Structure formats: structure tokens, C-alpha cells
Amino acid sequence: MRVPVLRVLAAKEFEDAARSRWLLGLVAVFLALGAVFMAVGSMGSAFGGTAGFGRTTAALVNLVLLVVPLMGLIAGALSVSLERERGTLEGLLTLPVRADEIFWGKFLGLSLALSAALSLSFGLLAAVLVSRGGAGHAGAYLSCLAATLLLALTCLALGLLLSVASRRAATALGSALLLWLALVFAGDLGLLGTSLAVRLRPEALLASAWLNPLSLYRLLAIDATAAGLDMLGPAGRCAQDALGAWLRPAALAGLAAWLAAALAASRSVFARDPSGVGLK
Amino acid sequence: MTQDAPAAAQHPTQRLSAALGTAAGVILAASLFFPYWQARLFAPQYRNGLTATMYAYKVTGDVAEIDELNHYIGMRPLVTLAVLERLAAIPSVLALAAFCVFAFWRGSRLMREGAAIAAAFYVCAFIVDMKFWMTYAATHLDPMAPLKLKPFSLPIIGAGKVAQFHSEMLPMVGFYLAVAAASLLVAAYRLSVKNDAPRAVDSTRMEVGKAIFAASLLILTCLELPRAQTLQARIDAAQAGTVVELPAGTYEGGLVVAKPLTIRGGGSAVIDGHGRGTLIKVVSSGVVLDGLVLRDSGDSLVYEDSAVRIEAASATIRGCRLENVLFGVFLVHGPGALIENNTMSGMNIDMGRRGDLVRSWNSDRVTLRGNELVGGRDAVLWFSTGSVVEGNTMRGGRYGLHFMYTNNAVVQNNLFDGNSVGLYVMYSKDLRIEGNRFENHRGPSGAALGLKESDRVAVTGNVFTGNRQAVYIDGSPLLEQNENTFTRNLIAFNDIGVAVLPGVRGDAFFGNAFVDNLQQVSLRGGGQLLGDAWSRDGRGNFWSDYAGYGAAGSAVGRLPHRQESAWESLMDRQPIARFFMFTPAAQAVELAARAFPVFRPKAILSDDAPLLEPPADLPRPTVELASGGLWFPIGLLSGSGLLMGLSRRLGGRAAKTRRPLAAVAGCAVEASGLSKSFGEQKVLSGLDVVIPVGRTVVLWGDNGAGKSTFIKCLLGLHRFEGAVKVFGHDAAAEGEQARAMLGYVAQEFSGYDWTVGEAMSFIARLRGGDEGRIAQTLSRCGLGGQEAKRIPELSGGMKQKLALAQALLCEPPLLVLDEPCASLDPKSRAELLQVLRGLKGSRAILMTSHRVEEAEALADDVLWLEAGRPARLMTRAEFSRAVGEGRPTPFEYEPAEKAGVPS
Structure with missing residues (x-):
């Protein structure tokens, strides 16, 4: 892989993402809702923003779980399929670049775009917090941002997988929305129902978190910002007892595994048929 | 006598050397008459320990008992160890002593040297031999022993532990004497070999001084050992009511104070229990322990090993430091005790094996004031009516403070931090809990303040932050009329503000602030809190999640605050559901319940007079809530800016600039045996063709004849059979090198939403071309001055010109055009053909077309393709003739040799 080519392609992806109405819209939604939560939360508390893992922080985690996966999935889903549909990917492939360089250039550029957008959003939200007298827990907030970035990259890789397997942007986008619904709502609701119906053991419930990158993010965010995972009931206490200090590395490793697996699968599919002529 | 033998009477130095040798x-x-080493063994059944005293030639003490214990773990009897050494000890030591005397009076220098070395060797050999036998005994255990232990190791100096046995080993007087003798012999030897010149006198004095100093040090060490044993004697001898001042130093624990004394340590007198039993037992009233350091009690919960055990009234423990103790202060029938300004730290062992740093049993009017208790189990007061607990810090324990049947007590201005439970009140009544801070009580049963079956408890002006449960109420009050009141408390940032078990009635909450608790009030098992008051005299509580409003100037909201959350109700009934807190799924459940009132749970509580602002007299939390500053968001925003800058900079750096490629010589395209099928349909079948540099070849044929397929194979967009090479580079295996040699114009331009300049710049950077050539190339293709124009605004013809400009930017030696004029109007087509005509001869051009006039205008040669038939390469004249006469059928094809270019 040639670094200069990768740089040019990554920069092009970054520029494209920066002009993407999808991404800009989601960032705007994230910012607006986040600012409202921060302002209202800290106003209600009258004692500062993130002083404890209160409703303000919980709302932020909730917002991240809703919006950030959508950002990553949509950015990834449109990245290849839209170019296939427009024919620009074929144009790229007629240039002296390798399919691998296009793939990694896309991932790198989009990763940078998402990271920049989320850093900007968290920065602006932090400004709201500071203006309300919060920001006493900067370390926890930064840890939360780091976990959010990892989640965004994982969802980006999952979106890429959907994208490289689709010839049409609408197909990829639809799949991404379905996956988002599954990860955000259906998975947790199903698991909640199952755990109540069959009285799932806390260990099993905890283990199920590794099946959903969003659950892993939630564990990481709560671990970083809250006093303890025991707030998550028996499964949270099980996490503390069984994993202790290993919880964070284990959750990070889980997210990293999701990211690596999604990237490996995406790259494999893309390398087999970059222009997507074999796809329906 | 040898020549270098000391003449004892010759010189004072030599005489001194001989005297020292004799003394040694x-x-x-x-x-030989003193013990060399002592081992003490402490076992539960031998609370005062067993002693084995080792002489050079025998072992005495509780040998039989020790052997009996050793038998259980399969260790050999002591008498069977080091038998030979003990037999040889007396003759060897006596012989060595005689040899020393002789060597320094009559012996040669070598003999004196030998005597000194032998004595030093004896000391070392004793230690090594003892370590060897101890290791041997501890690692050669009888496998048939009743108790199976893994081989172990015990230190030969200091304390050790095996299972529930403690050991303690120390050198004794005999050993110190042997060391002193060796030291004196070394000094004597050095004196004997010194020159007796006058200038050496000072040096000699120095040597003698050193030897005497070393010997004195050893003797003092010997004397220090029994000192601890004398403290008990001092205590026993002291007059009642007097003060026993302890000089700095370490004293043995296990003391009993049976008369009203004040024992002062000044902060530097250490009573050391060496891990055994209770350090001080007070059995007389009016005893004061002041400024002592009490260290290392035993660890037996059964024997209640404590730093101080008080079994009498009016004891005072003040300014003491209790370290690594199982129980700290253990009061049994010790009313009126005052425990103040002490620091107590428990043992670093499992919580279940720890003791209580303060335990008061049947001791009324106890006062705990200004103490710091860290890492114990509980501070527990049983049946200790009228006690006062104020200004203490309880940290890192199980129950910071635990009341059992303790009435009329006051708990005020304490800090409870990081315990499992801060203050747990059980079966007690008439308590005042005021001005305390409860922080960070976590864990399965984590609660800051717990009330169980306790009545008339007034909880006022406390701060509860960061706890799993701030207030936990179980069966309190026992009778509804014995109301517990909670006022002016700040309950903030906890997982659960108030957790109540079902059936609780008679608690009143008013004037409190419930701030940002994840769940403000929880009722275990669900239901409603019908018997508790949430407002009084028109004043309720401040709720940070109150969704009502108030009239101007009013302190109270117009609407009641009702806690009715489906999700919280579910969590109360099914704790496992807490795992899904903060998920959008939980929000969905909540939203669904609000949308469909049939699912809406009944409100747990209703505060009819919610406060719009927190009460002004509310205590403030101590945690730093408003720290941080602008650096925090500025840092994040800078990071974001950096990322953006970096990304733009990435694009700004071009790939390595390559020189224009048009002047490359050789064969431009060479296809051999090229076949391509789409499913069952064969499009190209064994195509062989060679296109030399500088020729323009038009691919001619009907739709589906394989023209575009051939080009896509050339570009590496299709997988195929056979081989296609572009300037010697295999299009399949060396795709990017092959594509680096060509520029491609598709039938229809597909570009990004960029300006013309951006599109050209991107190609230049990607291909390593010279961005300085962009303007010239655009002008050459008829797009001069159009750099700023956006691509979507370009006409079809202009887009194709842009595509051509992109293809030509790096001057590739091969230009590949796939029906470039197909979608253009006549004018645009003519313009584009004009540009292409200008390129003829400068490079190889491969172009597909359906139009005869295009082929005749541009082609040097024409490659005629037809589905299912062999291809034929012909000159333009042949092509013109063929199309003029109609299609030639059948094609003449020469499979034996490649279709060559006519000369």
C-alpha cells in the first residue's frame, strides 16, 4: 500500500464526508439534543453538570447510543455503494490505484471525519457544561469520548460491510437502518424480554453484552463516568466481581474485535469485486 | 617461635592484640552457656506461644509440644535435626577458643589469621546450618501426616506464618557473643600485623575504639531485647493514678492495665503485638491511653484480638495510632468511654475476616470524637444508649457505623466515605443524625444510611452523594406514629435517592433536595408509597426532574410532583432489568407506557408542594463540582480542529510527481488468448492483438461484440482468461502499473460534486502529476479558464472534455476512449473529435466507436469485433472498403499467428 495515494484518497473521503448532508445533519442533531440535555440537566440540578453519573450523563450516553451508530453506519453504508451507483468508483478503479488503497483510504478518511465531528460535538457540549458550572470530571468525559470514537469506528466498519455488499446506495442505506434498529432497539428489547421470561442468569446477561458493540460501549461509558457498575443491577455487580479491573480491557478488546472483524469482512468482499459488477 | 610471632611483651600494641585475642x-x-537462637510458635491452642531455645549444642524449651504440633504436618522432631553439629559444638568451640588464645600469644601470623577466619566462619556456618535444617525440615514433610501442607519456608529472623501458626525467630545472647568474639579477633589480628611505628599510634587507638564500639553495640542489643518484658512490670509497679511516660521505643504487647493509670507514649512509643493476641487489656476504670502507637494485633476473630480491650468504666483512648489491628477499641461493659482523635487502620485482609475498629458492647454514653477509621469492618455500638459519635471519618469499611439497640444517640458532622454501608441503624430509637456527609457507598448492599426497624430518627442537614442508595428504609418506623423525619438533606447524584421496602409507613420527607439521582425514589417490588409524607405544612421537596411550573414569586410548584415511570417500576420489580439502563430500549419502554395510558404504572409517590428551588439552608456538597475551566472544551475543539487540519493536509500532499509518460516506446497493448464470458454468454473468445506505440486503433463492432469488455479487461475491471499487457505490464497482476501507462475516458463522465480545478487537482495528486500543468491541459482540451466551474454545471460535451483532460494530465503513452462521443450533440462531438485528432500520433489511442466517420477520421487501424466470431485487425482503407461494400462475411482469421498491424 502506497502512503501518498492513501493520503490523497483519505483526504478526498474526508472532504466528501464534510460535505455530506447526512453526516452534517446527524452532527447537528447530536449537538442540538446534547446541548439541550446538558443545559436542562445542569439547570435542573443547580449543582453542576457531570458531578455524578446523573441524568445529564445518562442522557448523553443515551444520545450517543442513538445517534453515533447511525452516523457510523450511514457514513459507511454510503461510502462505496453511492460511488458504485454514480460510477465514480469505476472511475477511481481505472486510475493507477489498488482496490486496497481505495478501501483503506475510505475508512481512514471517514474515520477522521467522524472523529473530527465527534470531537467538535463533545467540545461544544463541554463548553455548554463549563458555562453551566460543570466539567469537574474532565477525565471521565474524555474517556467517554474515546469510547464513543471507538464505537463510531466500529459502526463505520459495519456500515462499510453493508456498503461493499451492495450495488445500490438505497439497498445499503436500508440495510444500515435495519442494522441500526437491531443494534439499538431490537437486540436490547429482545434480550430484555428473554431475560425476564427465562430468568436469564446475570453471567449470561453480562456475556450477551459482547454480542452487541453498543452494549460494550455502554459498559465502557458507565465504567468511565459512573462510580460503579453496580448501578446496572445483578449483571453489573457480576461484571465487577467476575472481571474487576479487567472489565475495561475486556470491553475494549470486544469492541476492537468487532471493528477488526467488520473491517476484515468488508475488505475481503471489496477485494473480491471492487466495482460490484457481480452484485445484484 | 617464628620470626613474625608476636612478642607479647615486646610492644604495647602487640600486648593489646594478645589481650583481645584472649578475650575473644x-x-x-x-x-556455649547462652542460647544462640530462639524460635517462638503461636497456635490457636497455644495463645501464649511455644518456645524452642537453641544453644550451640542443644535445644531446650517446649520441644515436646512443638514436636507434637510438627507431627500433625509431618515435620521431623527437632532432636533429630543437626545431630552431628550439636555433638561437635562443645569440643569445636572450646578448641577454637583455645586456639585463639594460643595464636595471639604464641602463634605465627598465619595462625592468628587462621583464628580470626575460623571464628568468622563459625558464625556464618551456624546461620547457614540452621537455615539448611529449617528448610530441610519444612520441605521434607511426611506425606502420611494427618494435615497435608505444601512445603513451606520460614524466615530465620522475624515473623513468619504457616497456616494458622505464627512463628517468630530471633538471635539470642550466645550468638551475639560469638559475633563479638569474631569481631574482636579480626580487630586483634589487624593490630598484630600493624607496624609499631609512632605514627601508627592514632590508627591503633582507632582500631581498638572500633572493636570496643562494636562489642558494646552487641551487648546493648542483647540488653534491649528483654526491655519489653519490663513494661508490664513498670505498669504493675506504678502507683494508681500516676502517669507512666514511655520513652520512644518498641514494647511488647500483651499488657494488662489493672489500676487507674495514664500511659503516655508521646506518639513514638510503640506497643507491638507481633501479630499475636490483644495488645492492651484495660480492667480498671479511669485508665487513659494517650499518644501510643498500637501495632500488629493478632488476627483471631474467636479470641477477639484487639489493640485495646476495655472491660471497665470511663476509659479514655486519646491521640493513639492503631495500625494493622483486627479489632481496634473493644469495649465490653465499659460505660462512659471517651475515644477521641485516634487513627485506626484495619488489616488488609478479606472483609469477612476483619474485625471492628470500634466495638462497644453494653457500654452506655460512649463518645467517639474526631477519630479516623480506615479499612476495618464496622464501627458498631450494641446496647450503648446515649452515645455520641461526632466529627469522625469512617472510610473503606463494611459498615462505617452500625447501631444495634442503641437509643438516644447523636451522630453528627461525620464523614462516611467508601464503605459498603455508611450508617446502618437497627432496632434503635430516638436518634439524631445531623450534618454528616455520606459519599460513595457502593456494592451489592451499598447504602449511605440504612434504617431497619428504628423509630423516631431525625435525619437533618446531611449530604448524600455518589451512593448506590442514599437512604434505605426497611420496616422503619416500626409503628407509624413513631415517625422518622428527613429534612434539609441534599440527596444528589446517587443511583437511587431513597429505596424503600414494601409496607413502610410513617416516614416524612420535606425540605430536602433530590438532585440528579438516577432513580429518585425506588419501592422494591413495585407498588405505591401510601403511608409516607412527602410534604408538610405546604412545603415539599425540591426535585431536579420536576416537570411542573410555579406562579411568579412562588416557592412551590403549581402541579404536584408525581413519580410514575414504567421503566423504574419494571426495575423495582425485576432488578435484572437494570442492566438495560441508559439504553434506547429502556426509553422505548418508557415512551410506550406514556403513549398508552393502559400501561402507565401508578405513581409511587406524590409530592403536592414541590419546591421550585433547593432550600436556601441546604448543606452544600463537598465534591468539587465547578472545577475545570475553559481548557477543557478548548482542548477538545482544538483536537477537532487538528484532525480537520490534518485531513486537509493529507490531501494537500501529492503523490510523488512523475514525469510525463507519453514518450515511452514499445508495444502499447498486447492481448493474447483473451477470453471473457458473462455466465453462459461468451463475449471475447481467444482474442490476440498487438497495438504498437503511436497508432490509433478504433474498436468497431455491434453492441455486445465485446468492445467495452475488452477495454474493461485492459483496465483490470473484469477478470478474464488469457493475458493483456499494457507496455509489458500485465493488466491483471500488475493492474496499477498498467493503468499508470494509460488515460481513460468513459462513455459518460462520472465525477464528484467538485469544481473543474478540484477534479483535475485530485487526479494530479493521485497520479503524482504536476499540478502546474492543469491549466495548460484544460486549455488544450477546450476548457481553458473553466477551473472554478462546478462539474454539475458543465454540458455533456464539456464533461467529456474534462474527462479527456484528466486522462491526458499525466501524458500517458496510451489513451483509451470508450465511445467518448456517444452521448454528445453534433457540435460537441465535432469539438471533441477535433481535440482527439490533435492527439493522433503523439501516443497510442484505443477507441471504441459506432460511427463510421469517427473511425475514418481517427483510426490508423480498426479492430473489428463481432460476437461469436474471430476479430480482425484491418487498415483504415480496408475498413472503409469493408463498410462501403457491406459487412464482410465470413471473416478471414489467421489463428496460427497474431493479428498484426499491416505494414
């Missing part, structure tokens, strides 16, 4: 011999011989 005598001391060495005398060491």
Missing part, C-alpha cells in the same frame, strides 16, 4: 577466646567459650 573466652567470650567464644562463654557463648
Whole structure:
């Protein structure tokens, strides 16, 4: 892989993402809702923003779980399929670049775009917090941002997988929305129902978190910002007892595994048929 | 006598050397009469310990008992160890002593040297031999022993532990004497070999001084050992009511104070229990322990090993430091005790094996004031009516403070931090809990303040932050009329503000602030809190999640605050559901319940007079809530800016600039045996063709004849059979090198939403071209001055010109055009053909077309393709003739040799 080519392609992806109405819209939604939560939360508390893992922080985690996966999935889903549909990917492939360089250039550029957008959003939200007298827990907030970035990259890789397997942007986008619904709502609701119906053991419930990158993010965010995972009931206490200090590395490793697996699968599919002529 | 033998009477130095050698011999011989080492063993059944005293030639003490214990773990009896050494000890030591005397009076220098070395060797050999036998005994255990232990190791100096046994080993007087003898012999030897010149006198004095100093040090060490044993004697001898001042130093624990004394340590007198039993037992009233350091009690919960055990009234423990103790202060029938300004730290062992740093049993009017208790189990007061607990810090324990049947007590201005439970009140009544801070009580049963079956408890002006449950109420009050009141408390940032068990009635909450608790009030098992008051005299509580409003100037909201959350109700009934907190799924459940009132749970509570602002007299939390500053968001925003800058900079750096490629010589395209099928349909079948540099070849044929397929194979967009090479580079295996040699114009331009300049710049950077050539190339293709124009605004013809400009930017030696004029109007087509005509001859051009006039205008040669038939390469004249006469059928094809270019 040639670094200069990768740089040019990554920069092009970054520029494209920066002009993407999808991404800009989601960032705007994230910012607006986040600012409202921060302002209202800290106003209600009258004692500062993130002083404890209160409703303000919980709302932020909730917002991240809703919006950030959508950002990553949509950015990834449109990245290849839209170019296939427009024919620009074929144009790229007629240039002296390798399919691998296009793939990694896309991932790198989009990763940078998402990271920049989320850093900007968290920065602006932090400004709201500071203006309300919060920001006493900067370390926890930064840890939360780091976990959010990892989640965004994982969802980006999952979106890429959907994208490289689709010839049409609408197909990829639809799949991404379905996956988002599954990860955000259906998975947790199903698991909640199952755990109540069959009285799932806390260990099993905890283990199920590794099946959903969003659950892993939630564990990481709560671990970083809250006093303890025991707030998550028996499964949270099980996490503390069984994993202790290993919880964070284990959750990070889980997210990293999701990211690596999604990237490996995406790259494999893309390398087999970059222009997507074999796809329906 | 040899020449270098000391003449004892010759010189004072030599005489001194001989005297020291003699003294050393005598001391060495005398060491036989004293014990060399002592081992003490403490077992639960031997609370006062067992002692084995080792002489050079025998072992005495509780040998039989120790052997009996050793038998259980399969260790050999002591008498069977080091038998030979003990037999040889007396003759060897006596012989060595005699040899020392002789060597320094009559012996040669070599003999004196030998005597000194032998004595030093004896000391070392004793230690090594003892370590060897101890290791041997501890690692050669009888496998048939009743108790199976893994081989172990015990230190030969200091404390050790095996299972529930403690050991303690120390050198004794005999050993110190042997060391002193060896030291004196070394000094004597050095004196004997010194020159007796006058200038050496000072040096000699120095040597003698050193030897005497070393010997004195050893003797003092010997004397220090029994000092601890004398403290009990001092206590026993002291007059009642007097003060026993302890000088700095370490004293043995296990003391009993049976008369009203004040024992002062000044902060530097250490009572050390060496991990055994209770350090001080007070059995007389009016005893004061002041400024002592009490360290290392035993660890037996059964024997209640404590730093101080008080079994009498009016004891005072003040300014003491209790370290690594199981129980700290243990009061049993010790009313009126005052425990103030002490620091107590428990043992670093499992919580279940720890003791209580303060335990008061049947001791009324106890006062705990200004103490710091860290890492114990509980501070527990049983049946201790009228006690006062104020200004203490309880940290890192199980129950910071635990009341059992303790009435009329006051708990005020304490800090409870990081315990499992801060203050747990059980079966008690008439308590005042005021001005305390409860922080970070976590864990399965984590609660800051717990009330169980307790009545008339007034909880006022406390701060509860960061706890799993701030207030936990179980069966309190026992009778509804014995109301517990909670006022002016700040309950903030906890997982659960108030957790109540079902059936609780008679608690009143008013004037409190419930701020940002994840769940403000929880009722275990669900239901409603019908018997508790949430407002009084028109004043309720401040709720940070109150969704009502108030009239102007009013302190109270117009609407009641009702806690009715489906999700919280579910969590109360099914704790496992807490795992899904903060998920959008939980929000969905909540939203669904609000949308469909049939699912809406009944409100747990209703505060009819919610406060719009927190009460002004509310205590403030101590945690730093408003720290941080602008650096925090500025840092994040800078990071974001950096990322953006970096990304733009990435694009700004071009790939390595390559020189224009048009002047490359050789064969431009060479296809051999090229076949391509789409499913069952064969499009190209064994195509062989060679296109030399500088020729323009038009691919001619009907739709589906394989023209575009051939080009896509050339570009590496299709997988195919056979081989296609572009300037010697295999299009399949060396795709990017092959594509680096060509520029491609598709039938229809597909570009990004960029300006013309951006599109050209992107190609230049990607291909390593010279961005300085962009303007010239655009002008050459008829797009001069159009750099700023956006691509979507370009006409079809202009887009194709842009595509051509992109293809030509790096001057590739091969230009590949796939029906470039197909979608253009006549004018645009003519313009584009004009540009292409200008390129003829400068490079190889491969172009597909359906139009005869295009082929005749541009082609040097024409490659005629037809589905299912062999291809034929012909000159333009042949092509013109063929199309003029109609399609030639059948094609003449020469499979034996490649279709060559006509000369």
C-alpha cells in the first residue's frame, strides 16, 4: 500500500464526508439534543453538570447510543455503494490505484471525519457544561469520548460491510437502518424480554453484552463516568466481581474485535469485486 | 617461635592484640552457656506461644509440644535435626577458643589469621546450618501426616506464618557473643600485623575504639531485647493514678492495665503485638491511653484480638495510632468511654475476616470524637444508649457505623466515605443524625444510611452523594406514629435517592433536595408509597426532574410532583432489568407506557408542594463540582480542529510527481488468448492483438461484440482468461502499473460534486502529476479558464472534455476512449473529435466507436469485433472498403499467428 495515494484518497473521503448532508445533519442533531440535555440537566440540578453519573450523563450516553451508530453506519453504508451507483468508483478503479488503497483510504478518511465531528460535538457540549458550572470530571468525559470514537469506528466498519455488499446506495442505506434498529432497539428489547421470561442468569446477561458493540460501549461509558457498575443491577455487580479491573480491557478488546472483524469482512468482499459488477 | 610471632611483651600494641585475642577466646567459650537462637510458635491452642531455645549444642524449651504440633504436618522432631553439629559444638568451640588464645600469644601470623577466619566462619556456618535444617525440615514433610501442607519456608529472623501458626525467630545472647568474639579477633589480628611505628599510634587507638564500639553495640542489643518484658512490670509497679511516660521505643504487647493509670507514649512509643493476641487489656476504670502507637494485633476473630480491650468504666483512648489491628477499641461493659482523635487502620485482609475498629458492647454514653477509621469492618455500638459519635471519618469499611439497640444517640458532622454501608441503624430509637456527609457507598448492599426497624430518627442537614442508595428504609418506623423525619438533606447524584421496602409507613420527607439521582425514589417490588409524607405544612421537596411550573414569586410548584415511570417500576420489580439502563430500549419502554395510558404504572409517590428551588439552608456538597475551566472544551475543539487540519493536509500532499509518460516506446497493448464470458454468454473468445506505440486503433463492432469488455479487461475491471499487457505490464497482476501507462475516458463522465480545478487537482495528486500543468491541459482540451466551474454545471460535451483532460494530465503513452462521443450533440462531438485528432500520433489511442466517420477520421487501424466470431485487425482503407461494400462475411482469421498491424 502506497502512503501518498492513501493520503490523497483519505483526504478526498474526508472532504466528501464534510460535505455530506447526512453526516452534517446527524452532527447537528447530536449537538442540538446534547446541548439541550446538558443545559436542562445542569439547570435542573443547580449543582453542576457531570458531578455524578446523573441524568445529564445518562442522557448523553443515551444520545450517543442513538445517534453515533447511525452516523457510523450511514457514513459507511454510503461510502462505496453511492460511488458504485454514480460510477465514480469505476472511475477511481481505472486510475493507477489498488482496490486496497481505495478501501483503506475510505475508512481512514471517514474515520477522521467522524472523529473530527465527534470531537467538535463533545467540545461544544463541554463548553455548554463549563458555562453551566460543570466539567469537574474532565477525565471521565474524555474517556467517554474515546469510547464513543471507538464505537463510531466500529459502526463505520459495519456500515462499510453493508456498503461493499451492495450495488445500490438505497439497498445499503436500508440495510444500515435495519442494522441500526437491531443494534439499538431490537437486540436490547429482545434480550430484555428473554431475560425476564427465562430468568436469564446475570453471567449470561453480562456475556450477551459482547454480542452487541453498543452494549460494550455502554459498559465502557458507565465504567468511565459512573462510580460503579453496580448501578446496572445483578449483571453489573457480576461484571465487577467476575472481571474487576479487567472489565475495561475486556470491553475494549470486544469492541476492537468487532471493528477488526467488520473491517476484515468488508475488505475481503471489496477485494473480491471492487466495482460490484457481480452484485445484484 | 617464628620470626613474625608476636612478642607479647615486646610492644604495647602487640600486648593489646594478645589481650583481645584472649578475650575473644573466652567470650567464644562463654557463648556455649547462652542460647544462640530462639524460635517462638503461636497456635490457636497455644495463645501464649511455644518456645524452642537453641544453644550451640542443644535445644531446650517446649520441644515436646512443638514436636507434637510438627507431627500433625509431618515435620521431623527437632532432636533429630543437626545431630552431628550439636555433638561437635562443645569440643569445636572450646578448641577454637583455645586456639585463639594460643595464636595471639604464641602463634605465627598465619595462625592468628587462621583464628580470626575460623571464628568468622563459625558464625556464618551456624546461620547457614540452621537455615539448611529449617528448610530441610519444612520441605521434607511426611506425606502420611494427618494435615497435608505444601512445603513451606520460614524466615530465620522475624515473623513468619504457616497456616494458622505464627512463628517468630530471633538471635539470642550466645550468638551475639560469638559475633563479638569474631569481631574482636579480626580487630586483634589487624593490630598484630600493624607496624609499631609512632605514627601508627592514632590508627591503633582507632582500631581498638572500633572493636570496643562494636562489642558494646552487641551487648546493648542483647540488653534491649528483654526491655519489653519490663513494661508490664513498670505498669504493675506504678502507683494508681500516676502517669507512666514511655520513652520512644518498641514494647511488647500483651499488657494488662489493672489500676487507674495514664500511659503516655508521646506518639513514638510503640506497643507491638507481633501479630499475636490483644495488645492492651484495660480492667480498671479511669485508665487513659494517650499518644501510643498500637501495632500488629493478632488476627483471631474467636479470641477477639484487639489493640485495646476495655472491660471497665470511663476509659479514655486519646491521640493513639492503631495500625494493622483486627479489632481496634473493644469495649465490653465499659460505660462512659471517651475515644477521641485516634487513627485506626484495619488489616488488609478479606472483609469477612476483619474485625471492628470500634466495638462497644453494653457500654452506655460512649463518645467517639474526631477519630479516623480506615479499612476495618464496622464501627458498631450494641446496647450503648446515649452515645455520641461526632466529627469522625469512617472510610473503606463494611459498615462505617452500625447501631444495634442503641437509643438516644447523636451522630453528627461525620464523614462516611467508601464503605459498603455508611450508617446502618437497627432496632434503635430516638436518634439524631445531623450534618454528616455520606459519599460513595457502593456494592451489592451499598447504602449511605440504612434504617431497619428504628423509630423516631431525625435525619437533618446531611449530604448524600455518589451512593448506590442514599437512604434505605426497611420496616422503619416500626409503628407509624413513631415517625422518622428527613429534612434539609441534599440527596444528589446517587443511583437511587431513597429505596424503600414494601409496607413502610410513617416516614416524612420535606425540605430536602433530590438532585440528579438516577432513580429518585425506588419501592422494591413495585407498588405505591401510601403511608409516607412527602410534604408538610405546604412545603415539599425540591426535585431536579420536576416537570411542573410555579406562579411568579412562588416557592412551590403549581402541579404536584408525581413519580410514575414504567421503566423504574419494571426495575423495582425485576432488578435484572437494570442492566438495560441508559439504553434506547429502556426509553422505548418508557415512551410506550406514556403513549398508552393502559400501561402507565401508578405513581409511587406524590409530592403536592414541590419546591421550585433547593432550600436556601441546604448543606452544600463537598465534591468539587465547578472545577475545570475553559481548557477543557478548548482542548477538545482544538483536537477537532487538528484532525480537520490534518485531513486537509493529507490531501494537500501529492503523490510523488512523475514525469510525463507519453514518450515511452514499445508495444502499447498486447492481448493474447483473451477470453471473457458473462455466465453462459461468451463475449471475447481467444482474442490476440498487438497495438504498437503511436497508432490509433478504433474498436468497431455491434453492441455486445465485446468492445467495452475488452477495454474493461485492459483496465483490470473484469477478470478474464488469457493475458493483456499494457507496455509489458500485465493488466491483471500488475493492474496499477498498467493503468499508470494509460488515460481513460468513459462513455459518460462520472465525477464528484467538485469544481473543474478540484477534479483535475485530485487526479494530479493521485497520479503524482504536476499540478502546474492543469491549466495548460484544460486549455488544450477546450476548457481553458473553466477551473472554478462546478462539474454539475458543465454540458455533456464539456464533461467529456474534462474527462479527456484528466486522462491526458499525466501524458500517458496510451489513451483509451470508450465511445467518448456517444452521448454528445453534433457540435460537441465535432469539438471533441477535433481535440482527439490533435492527439493522433503523439501516443497510442484505443477507441471504441459506432460511427463510421469517427473511425475514418481517427483510426490508423480498426479492430473489428463481432460476437461469436474471430476479430480482425484491418487498415483504415480496408475498413472503409469493408463498410462501403457491406459487412464482410465470413471473416478471414489467421489463428496460427497474431493479428498484426499491416505494414
